[in-house]
Amino acid sequence: GLDTNNIQGDILVGMKKKQERFIFWTINDPARFKSTLRAFIVPQITSVQQLLSTTTQPLVALNVAFSQTGLQALNITDNLSDAAFSRGQFADANALGDPDPTKNGTAWVDAFRGTNIHGVFLLASDNATLLDAQEVVVNSSMGSAISVVYTLQGSIRPGPQAGHEAFGYLDGVSQPHVDGFGTAFPGQQTIDPGVILVGEQGDSLSAKRPAWTTDGSFLAFRQLKQLVPEWNKFIASSAPGVPGLTHAQSVALHGARLVGRWKSGAPVDLSPLVDNATLGADPTLNNNFDYTHQGFDLSSDQSHCPFASHVRKTRPRADLDAAPNSIIRAGIPYGPEVTDDELTSATSTLDRGLAFVSYQSQIAKGFRFIQASWANNEKFSFGKNDTTPGFDAVIGANRGGQRFMSGYDINDASKDLSLLTDFVVSKGGEYFFSPSISALRDFITA
Ligand code: N7H
Known part of the structure; x- marks a missing residue:
């Protein structure tokens, strides 16, 4: 079995708190950084095991991860055998479909432009006061060893929107x-632990990895701005009328x-005409589908679910056996709720979206493949009657250029939909490595 006491908690189970703060920093004083990390931070790093039970969950969870330049600053020169990590995300912007972030007026956050970010603390709590206090403790223990260059505050949404993006x-x-970790719900894909954890069974690069990287994982961070009122307006104005449904239902x-x-979580593949809240909320049912249906041809049927829908693009299920391209997602919404002004003007003036x-x-094989080779690739899924299913309707990106999807109209799969503008805008990010707790203690800070 996996050593759940040694794996940082966010990797396999997520922090699962109401608030999460991402604190990005650069290292000024490597010696002081190492000794502080070892003495004050490492003993507080939250493991998978701690997060599994409410009785062991800390009031404020803490994880840490390093960029390539962060490891270099600590004089760690081992090659982790991950080219995207080594180059950093700024160099990857074009491959990810972002508009060129070196140009003025593009959306990338200044702190992400370049390779200046050395690492990130992930702090999470249900209590804002405790979160603030722990941030002060962490930052003041580090003192001048680091400079904080950027902070992003994530929060679950209020009231009934909790858990919704x-x-x-x-x-x-x-x-x-993850094979060997908990039990699978019906329809949940079982993957080798090495798809998520470096050096474990199923990591095809195990032989090349430095020993200390075992049970670590690469963290892809993206600040994805969502144009919510614009999306709502677009959905309302481009919805095809469907016989038997009201306008609101067809929207x-x-x-x-x-x-x-559906908004409840119910998959359209199982509930193709109306939402079903019971289905959406039931983990024994809400993943138990694979886009195949008796009497329907998988290569042409979009009457249940369009080929280019976000969840079908990012996990093709029966369309393609792609277990090595799986990721564990641990994001959280950021930014305020939509204001009345934004709603009436259908224009976002505030920054909100997904951390x-x-x-x-x-x-x-993970984030980068899903974004670049599937979501942004108008030809994916392959082998369909329509050879250009189009862009992922939510996250598909074309460097700011035109996007379309097919199969949106339940009555006529041959029609294409122009997606007008990007409703998800990349504000950039960075790639990190989240080491095991023993690696933090015995290698990184040794
Ligand atoms: Fe997605 N959304 O609200 O539309 N995503 N996602 N995602 N996403 C999923 O299954 C969303 C993004 C995946 O196993 C759901 O948990 C938004 C990126 C994968 O069937 C919803 C953004 C990437 C899955 C959203 C965003 C992915 C998934 C359904 C950006 C990878 C699981 C709920 C702002 C490159 C698919 C759920 C499966 C699910 C949304 C980003 C990947 C509602 C708004 C960048 C693998």
């Missing part, structure tokens, strides 16, 4: 099941078909 859809529904269906799930986090043992 900014467009209103339930998030955190589908994760792969809800249109949004659900672009995502692949996206994914874990994988190889960035090139």
Whole structure:
């Protein structure tokens, strides 16, 4: 079995708190950084095991991860055998489909432009006061050893929107099941631990990895701004009328078909015309589908779910057996609720979206592959009657250029939908390595 006391908790189970703060820093004084990390931070790093039970969960959870330049600053020169990590995300922007972030006026946050970020603390709590206090403790223990260059505050949304992302859809529904860790729900994909954890069974690069990297994981961080009122307006104005449905129902269906799930979490593949809240909330049912249906041809049927819907693009299920391309997602929404002004003007004036986090043992097979080779690739899924299913309706990116998807209209799969603008805008991010707790103690800070 996995050593759950040694794996940082966010990787396999997520912090699961109401608030999470991402604190990005650069190292000024490597010697002081190491000794402080060892004495004050490492003993407080939250493990998978601690997060599994409410009796052992800390009031404030803490994890840490390093960029390539962060490891270099600590004089760690080992090659982790992950090219995307080594180059950093700024160099990857073009490959990820972002508009060129070296140009003025593009959305990338200044702190992410370049390779200046050395690492990130992930702090999470249900209590804002405790979170603030712990941030002060962490930062003051580090003192001048680091400079904080950027902070992003994530929060679960208020009231009944808790657990839903900014467009209103339930998030955190589908994760792969890591073999040997817990039990799988029906339809949950079982993957080798090495797809997420470096050096474990199923990590095809195990032989090349330095020993200390075992049970660590690469963290892909993205700040993804969501244009919520613009999305709502677009969905309402582009919804095809559906016989037997009211206008409101056909609008809800249109949004659900672009995502692949209803706002409740119910998959459109199982509930193709109306939402089903009971189905959405039931983990024994809400992943038990694979896009195949008796009497329907998998290569042409989009009457249940469009090929280019977000969840079908990012996890093709029966369309393609792709277990090595699985990720564990651990993001949280950021930013305020939509204001009345934004609602009436259908224009976002405030910054909100998703603080996206994914874990994988190889960035090139995980986050980067899903974004670049699937979501942004108008030809994916392959082998369909329509050879250009189009862009992922939610996250597919074309460097700011035109995007389209097919199969959105339940009555006529041949029609293409222009997606007008990007409703998810990349504000950039960075790639990190989240080491095991023993590696933090015995190697990184030794
Ligand atoms: Fe997605 N959304 O609200 O539309 N995502 N995602 N994602 N996503 C999922 O299954 C969303 C993003 C995946 O196993 C759900 O938990 C938004 C990136 C994968 O069937 C919803 C953003 C990448 C899955 C959203 C965003 C992925 C998934 C359904 C950006 C990877 C699981 C709930 C702002 C590159 C698929 C759930 C499966 C699910 C949304 C980003 C990947 C509602 C708004 C960048 C693998």
